[in-house]
Amino acid sequence: MDQTQIDALRAQPIAPFFHLIDGKHVPASDGGTMNIISPIDGTVITTTAAGTAADMEAAIASARAAFEDGRWANQPPAARKKVMMKWADLIEANALELAVLGVRDNGTEIGMAIKAEPSSAAATIRYYAEALDKIYGEIAPTSSDILGMIHKEPVGVVGAIIPWNFPLMIGAWKLGPALAMGNSVVLKPSETASLSLMRMAELALEAGLPEGVLNAVTGEGRIVGETMGLSMDVDVLVFTGSGATGRRLLEYAARSNMKRVYLELGGKSPNIVFADAPNLDEAANVSAGGIFRNSGQVCVAGSRLLVEASIHDEFVAAVAKAAEGMRVGDPLKVDTHIGAINSEGQLTANLGFVKTATAEGGKIVTGGDRILQDTGGYYMAPTVVTGVSRDATLAQKEVFGPVLAVTPFETEEEAIALANSTVYGLAGAAWTSNLGRAHRMVRGVRSGVMHINTYGGADGTVPLSGFGQSGNGSDKSLHAIEKYVNLKTAWIKL
Numbered sequence: 001m002d003q004t005q006i007d008a009l010r011a012q013p014i015a016p017f018f019h020l021i022d023g024k025h026v027p028a029s030d031g032g033t034m035n036i037i038s039p040i041d042g043t044v045i046t047t048t049a050a051g052t053a054a055d056m057e058a059a060i061a062s063a064r065a066a067f068e069d070g071r072w073a074n075q076p077p078a079a080r081k082k083v084m085m086k087w088a089d090l091i092e093a094n095a096l097e098l099a100v101l102g103v104r105d106n107g108t109e110i111g112m113a114i115k116a117e118p119s120s121a122a123a124t125i126r127y128y129a130e131a132l133d134k135i136y137g138e139i140a141p142t143s144s145d146i147l148g149m150i151h152k153e154p155v156g157v158v159g160a161i162i163p164w165n166f167p168l169m170i171g172a173w174k175l176g177p178a179l180a181m182g183n184s185v186v187l188k189p190s191e192t193a194s195l196s197l198m199r200m201a202e203l204a205l206e207a208g209l210p211e212g213v214l215n216a217v218t219g220e221g222r223i224v225g226e227t228m229g230l231s232m233d234v235d236v237l238v239f240t241g242s243g244a245t246g247r248r249l250l251e252y253a254a255r256s257n258m259k260r261v262y263l264e265l266g267g268k269s270p271n272i273v274f275a276d277a278p279n280l281d282e283a284a285n286v287s288a289g290g291i292f293r294n295s296g297q298v299c300v301a302g303s304r305l306l307v308e309a310s311i312h313d314e315f316v317a318a319v320a321k322a323a324e325g326m327r328v329g330d331p332l333k334v335d336t337h338i339g340a341i342n343s344e345g346q347l348t349a350n351l352g353f354v355k356t357a358t359a360e361g362g363k364i365v366t367g368g369d370r371i372l373q374d375t376g377g378y379y380m381a382p383t384v385v386t387g388v389s390r391d392a393t394l395a396q397k398e399v400f401g402p403v404l405a406v407t408p409f410e411t412e413e414e415a416i417a418l419a420n421s422t423v424y425g426l427a428g429a430a431w432t433s434n435l436g437r438a439h440r441m442v443r444g445v446r447s448g449v450m451h452i453n454t455y456g457g458a459d460g461t462v463p464l465s466g467f468g469q470s471g472n473g474s475d476k477s478l479h480a481i482e483k484y485v486n487l488k489t490a491w492i493k494l
């Protein structure tokens with residue numbers, strides 16, 4: 001990464017963004033716009049269209065028409081693959097531009113953004129492009145006078161609602177398999193991180209995706225998101241975001257056409273460190289990264305540190321030292337380790353969690369405060385809180401910020417019980433040299449991902465699935481495709 005190039009991109013003004021409907025850039029039907037505030041310094045950097053219900057309905061109608069006439073679904077797989085491969089190439093060719101635009105909008109440190117956003121999104125689109133002509137139907141083992149065939153058909157119109165923390169990566173997790181299988185999509189980016197995702201959607205059209213197959217509408221969740229959720233013409237809703245919104249989407253589906261709803265929600269993931277971890281210094285550094293990168297705004301963040309009591313004090317000191325060594329600041333500086341909090345509201349909520357934690361008996365070992373306020377941006381020091389009891393708010397509720405809750409344990413059984421003591425089940429880790437114990441932790445902890453002797457970094461070859469109130473269905477890997485196809489049986493008497 002070249003700082004000069006990044007600085008040049010940052011200096012460029014950002015033209016107002018519009019919806020992408022039926023292949024055209026269109027303003028909101030009532031002309032409304034939303035100011036986009038950069039968390040880097042609190043300034044308004046551009047505007048997006050403030051979508052109306054009518055805008056969302058137009059986008060859904062466009063996606064429906066595109067699906068019904070088969071302009072995408074009926075193309076030979078090789079042709080669809082070519083478009084998607086070109087799209088991935090364009091994302092890569094524009095990677096720095098996309099990453100800087102995204103960081104100006106959402107505040108993620110550029111080092112992480114470049115890898116986790118355009119690079120990961122391009123890899124995801126390419127993965128599903130490569131897969132799409134290798135997915136076969138099935139022939140059932142019927143009696144000899146019958147041919148039982150199972151076709152995999154696209155579902156129709158997919159509504160995809162995306163959060164602000166990694167818009168390109170998470171957007172690609174939905175768009176890749178949905179488009180590969182021949183569906184049309186309506187995309188709804190987050191209010192506070194829409195710019196890079198809107199640009200990535202444009203690149204799909206530049207790559208040759210027919211008009212109407214991918215539409216994107218910006219605006220408030222409770223307006224355009226609700227219209228999408230209640231639509232009779234959306235067949236599948238795929239969502240990443242908070243549990244509160246996930247619940248609403250289930251209600252919308254029940255109140256409308258009972259559309260399929262797939263939710264990737266939050267977590268309170270346990271990072272369990274045993275005294276027999278292979279390398280405690282490495283465990284401390286990786287654990288700090290596992291909660292503090294992107295200011296803890298990571299769904300799989302290891303936000304609960306469960307430490308064997310015999311090493312509690314020394315290990316907490318090592319994590320605190322690692323946290324204090326992480327440079328918080330301007331996310332567009334290449335040597336920044338931790339960028340900005342996405343919005344002022346999120347920063348206030350994070351600080352509220354810290355206050356509650358201390359009121360409930362927790363002790364702040366490091367951090368706890370807003371910092372760099374003179375920049376006008378939203379920054380928080382990485383925060384470690386010890387003495388967090390199993391039922392404390394900080395042990396139970398997702399903060400989605402740079403706040404680590406530490407709880408000691410004595411035995412393996414107690415560690416598993418603590419790990420499973422929340423409503424969530426997204427991710428977790430155990431650090432141990434004992435092979436049997438490692439496997440017992442994988443089996444015992446109820447979560448979609450269990451890391452051993454590392455934290456984070458699981459690539460696109462493996463699924464991300466939530467247990468409990470962390471969601472349903474899977475993003476990533478070939479398993480994600482199941483969400484975007486209908487199985488149709490042909491039962492043929494010979």
Ligand code: NAD
Nearest residue numbers: 162163164189190221222225226241242245264265266299
């Ligand atoms: P959010 O639920 O507030 O918003 C997510 C999206 O939903 C946004 O696009 C928003 O506009 C839309 N939305 C809001 N209200 C809506 C409504 N009434 N109807 C339809 N859409 C609506 O979540 P967020 O704050 O953007 O993201 C943070 C959350 O996302 C955290 O809880 C985090 O854990 C979770 N997350 C989960 C994963 C995962 O893969 N499991 C990944 C990243 C983030």
